Amino acid sequence: MTKSFPVLLASLLAVSSVSAPLQVLAQEAQPLDRIAAVVDEDVILQSELQRAIANIKAQYAGREAQLPPDDVLSRQVLERLVLVKLQVARAQGSGIRVSDQELTQAMNAIAQQNGSTLDALRQRLAGDGIDFNDFRASVRDEITVQRLRQSFAQSRISVSEGEVDAALKQQADAGNQFHLAHILVALPDGATAEQIATGQKKADGVKALLDKGELDFNAAAVRYSDSPNALEGGDLGWRTLDEIPAAFAQTMQQMKPGEVVGPIRGPSGFQLLKLVEVRDASAAAGTHTVTEYHGRHILVRVDDAQSDAAAKAKIDTLRARIAGGADFQQVAKESSEDTNSKGQGGDLGWFPADAFGPAFGQQVAGIQDGGVSQPFRTDAGWHIVQRVGTRQTDVGSDNQRAQIRETIGRRKLEDEYNRFLQELRGEAYVSFRSGDRAENTATPPQS
Incomplete structure (x- = not known):
């Protein structure tokens, strides 16, 4: 299992339309044939625009007076959708891809966040008149954009120790x-x-x-x-x-x-x-002590090849074996489906409670050292976890430097990525459609 995916997903849900309650996406979700904008060789449909506007209005429920007039809001949201299309195209041109397996994991996480399963999510979307494949494609686009941004940060943004030292001194002064x-x-x-x-x-x-x-x-x-x-x-x-x-x-x-x-x-x-x-x-940014846990786990995945019911039955059997005296590490080596930790008997090393998501953290915090949890579900599948030990760790100094490094990097990324988006938008051919009129907002690049 990885630590990076929950962080990526949280970031994704913070910016994407899928973070809204699912019923919001159903508002006026009737398919429309009209084209709202042409973006290079792609298009934005009026139905896409209406769903995105409904999401924004849902976020401002009770504060509608803060929103601009509908025509201004429509243009703002349409510009955002244009930028998404342009970023997806650039990402694909750079070789960034989201595999079907990764997309399924993201969809499972979205379903779980909405208190549901993937099958139930599919049925709920269908009942609300939302095409599941369209929804899945929008999630793929958002993950793709996030990865483009991460790639941009890795290739162009760096923060030196000298900059961190200077910021610490500035902060102290x-x-x-x-x-x-x-x-x-x-x-x-x-x-x-x-x-x-x-x-x-x-x-x-x-x-x-x-x-x-x-x-x-x-x-x-x-x-x-x-x-x-x-x-x-x-x-x-x-x-x-x-x-x-x-x-x-x-x-x-x-x-x-x-x-x-x-x-x-x-x-x-x-x-x-x-x-x-x-x-x-x-x-x-003072001293900060956190509780860390040393734990092992066994994972049985839920995916296209293994249903939720089958995975639950398997993890129940493994839990029963351990309760009957079987060695946790040996069972993990034989049966865990987490390839990263299986060879180490499921050992995850030392980690803070939130490292693998809230469900995992609640389980490991709720048992004693040496104890084994009951089976529990995450977006990856069914787990059991054994808590090996507990310790208090002062992460004050390291945490402060890490926070400052992240802050400086985020500021640099904001500046550089906004300039990148302006260049991307300026080079693109974008035509906004209104009735029978078309408004060109950029000239096609010269070959």
Whole structure:
């Protein structure tokens, strides 16, 4: 079993339409023949667009006033779908593939997250009028995009120990971390004087609305920001001073939570920046002790070749053998279907409770050292786990460096990947369709 897949899946579900309750996807899920957009050699159907819009509206249930008018929301969501199509095409051109087995594992995890099985999920989708193959294809696309982003990070993003050391010193000197949100009024490369003036006027107008209290910052970001995180209210998360643009950093130290500065001209356009809250950096990244477990496990997989019922019967038999005195390690070597740990008698080494997902963590935490759990289900199949030992580990210093490394890498990735997406979008041929009209938003690349 791997530690990386649950993390990948969590990231996937955070950005994809499959994270919504399944009934949301069924709203107005009648198949439509109309084309919403042509993207190079691919198309986006009106039905795809409507499902994605329904998902966004479900996320803002009770806060609908924060959403822009329907025509603006439709264009924002359509642009997101365009970027998904372009990223999938680039990933496939780079040799990135999602195997059927990996896709089935992801589908099983989605079903489990919705308190269901894959067969029940299939039936539920059918009952809601959603084609299972279309749903499966959308999940494949989202995993593909995530892998493209990971590949991009691995090939172009690096964080040196010197950068981590400098950030630690900066953090110690500054003493604070800042939770920020922003609104971006984007300008194209080589913007004309007229475009700059128009952007400045729009940014000033948004700031005026905020100053008058006619709109809160999150709602203004959703309505007016050109940033990829606009629909998340422009949230930028926690940052240290060295992660804040120099144009804002000095001002930020004098601000109070809730205040907004800008607009200030930057490389991407005009920005408004809000200070949401402040915290002490040393307290946030202080010593941190975690409980780690040494465990062994036996896995019986559930897949196309082995039904859930057959896997459950097999794991029950193995559990009965161990309860009758059979050696756990020997049974694991003979019968476990986890190829990574089978040869070691199912040994997983030391790990924190959440390393293999919440279901696994609950089981290992709920037994004593030397004890063996009852059979339990995860997205991979049926398990039994033996807890060998427990220890407390101080991960404060290492954890702090890892957090800072991740934060710096994430900031670099945001900047670089957004530029990559702008280039990808600028090079593409995209035609938005409205009735009998077609609006071309880019010129086909010259050969």
